[in-house]
Amino acid sequence: MDQRAPGLIITADDFGLHGSVNAAVEQGYREGVLSAASLMVAGPAAADAVARARANPGLRVGLHLVLADGRAMLPPRAIPDLVDSKGQFGSRMARDGVRIFFLPKVRRQLANEIRAQFEAFAATGLALDHANAHKHFHLHPTVLALMIQIGREFGLRAVRLPREAGLPPWLRPWLALLEHRLDAAGIAHNDYMIGLRQTGHFDEPRLLAALQHLPASGVGEIYLHPARQSGAVITASAASCRHADELAALISPRVRAAREQLRGKGFRFGGFADLAAPR
Numbered sequence: 001m002d003q004r005a006p007g008l009i010i011t012a013d014d015f016g017l018h019g020s021v022n023a024a025v026e027q028g029y030r031e032g033v034l035s036a037a038s039l040m041v042a043g044p045a046a047a048d049a050v051a052r053a054r055a056n057p058g059l060r061v062g063l064h065l066v067l068a069d070g071r072a073m074l075p076p077r078a079i080p081d082l083v084d085s086k087g088q089f090g091s092r093m094a095r096d097g098v099r100i101f102f103l104p105k106v107r108r109q110l111a112n113e114i115r116a117q118f119e120a121f122a123a124t125g126l127a128l129d130h131a132n133a134h135k136h137f138h139l140h141p142t143v144l145a146l147m148i149q150i151g152r153e154f155g156l157r158a159v160r161l162p163r164e165a166g167l168p169p170w171l172r173p174w175l176a177l178l179e180h181r182l183d184a185a186g187i188a189h190n191d192y193m194i195g196l197r198q199t200g201h202f203d204e205p206r207l208l209a210a211l212q213h214l215p216a217s218g219v220g221e222i223y224l225h226p227a228r229q230s231g232a233v234i235t236a237s238a239a240s241c242r243h244a245d246e247l248a249a250l251i252s253p254r255v256r257a258a259r260e261q262l263r264g265k266g267f268r269f270g271g272f273a274d275l276a277a278p279r
Contacts, residue, residue, distance in 0.1 A: 007219040007268040007275035009190060010250075011036040012226050013064055013134075016043030016050075018234045024226040024247040026052045029059045032251035033259045034226075036271040038064035038132055041120035042073040050124045060271025062130035062158075063121045065114065065147060067137050068093050069237055073116040079109040091237065097140050107142060114146050118154040130272040132160035136196075139174045141181075148185050158188040158272035160221060164196045188276035191218035200225060200241030207249040211258040214267075219275045226250055 012025045015037040022045055028034035039049055039061055053061045066072070069091040072083045081099070083089055090096065099106050121128060131138075131151055138144045139162065147159065159182055163175050182189050194210045195202060202224045210222060227234050227243035234243055249255055259269065268275055 005266055005268060006214065006217050006262075007270070008214065008262070009036055009060075009219065009221040009271055009275060010034050010269070011038060011062075011221055011223040012250075013038045013132075013223055014040060014043070014225055014234075015053075015061070015064065016040040016046035016048075017070075018043075018227060018229075019045045019048055020227040020229040020234060021045070021225075021243070022049045022052050024228050024243070024250075025049070025059075026056060027228075028226055028247060028250035029056055033255055033269075034059075034250050035269055036060040036062065036129060038062050038130070038223075039121065039124075039126075040064050040066050040070065040134070041117050041124075042066060042071045044071070050126065053124075053126055060129035060273060061126050062128060062132065062272065063117060063151075065117055065131060065133040065138070065143075067110070067113070067133060067143060068096065068135050070134055072113055073120055074113050079113050081106045082109050082113060093135065093137060097137075097142075100140065100142050107146075110142070111146050111150065114143075115150050118150055118156075122154050127273070128155050128157075130158040130160060130276075131156055132162075136160075136162045139171075139178060141177060144178055144181060148181065148187060152185070152187075156187065157278070158276050160193065160223075161189040161191070162193050162196060163191075164193045166197065183279040186278040188272060188278045190221040190272070190276060191215075192220045193223065194220065195223040200238060200243075201245070202249060203242065203245040204249040204252045204255060207252075207255055208258055211255065211262065214262070224250065
């Protein structure tokens with residue numbers, strides 16, 4: 001664990017996926033404890049998300065790289081081995097990970113899509129606070145290598161490290177490799193993360209409990225999936241998610257009070273650009 005003064009990044013993922021998500025991100029930042037958001041540049045509501053981000057310049061925005069269970073930036077004819085005829089990535093990440101690793105033509109298409117998403121983010125004019133991958137696909141070594149290589153051309157300086165207490169032991173080698181590669185490349189990252197086990201159900205009691213048991217040092221990231229509506233209306237793969245409860249947690253007076261208590265103990269709050277430093 002890093003021994004720097006403690007810091008906390010509170011992030012909303014899937015910015016740009018749906019208008020209800022975008023409204024929740026703006027409300028969570030203006031009225032609550034949200035400090036950052038990860039943007040799906042090819043999401044159905046990406047243009048609205050960018051407009052809201054521009055209207056809230058203190059909100060730190062990064063790229064939520066979508067390579068699974070979402071819409072691609074490039075047309076299907078440019079990446080036929082990655083998407084279906086409608087330009088949608090599938091959700092069979094283990095199978096796709098093997099194909100990415102072993103098939104050069106698939107890796108070339110992947111590199112082109114990653115570049116297209118970084119280019120689309122750059123075109124927004126927003127400062128690039130960080131990058132991560134939808135469903136943490138950057139744990140895949142090929143995805144991570146391309147994210148770093150291409151992202152640095154666009155000013156990438158920080159990447160999410162999805163290291164959370166209690167994760168299965170088989171994930172540890174992948175996390176160690178990710179951290180090693182980020183450190184070797186001089187890319188900043190958080191020291192720990194909270195949110196994977198609470199995905200879709202990060203309500204007020206769970207968020208308060210997380211804030212009350214933070215490590216006394218290092219930079220952490222708490223990530224959520226807020227929206228004003230819940231379930232399949234946001235996306236079919238999130239039918240059981242309680243997005244509205246996560247928004248309620250972000251703007252809860254009790255949660256805001258807990259944040260101020262942490263601030264009184266020396267905790268810093270902001271985005272990756274404010275808190276995370278390369279090793």
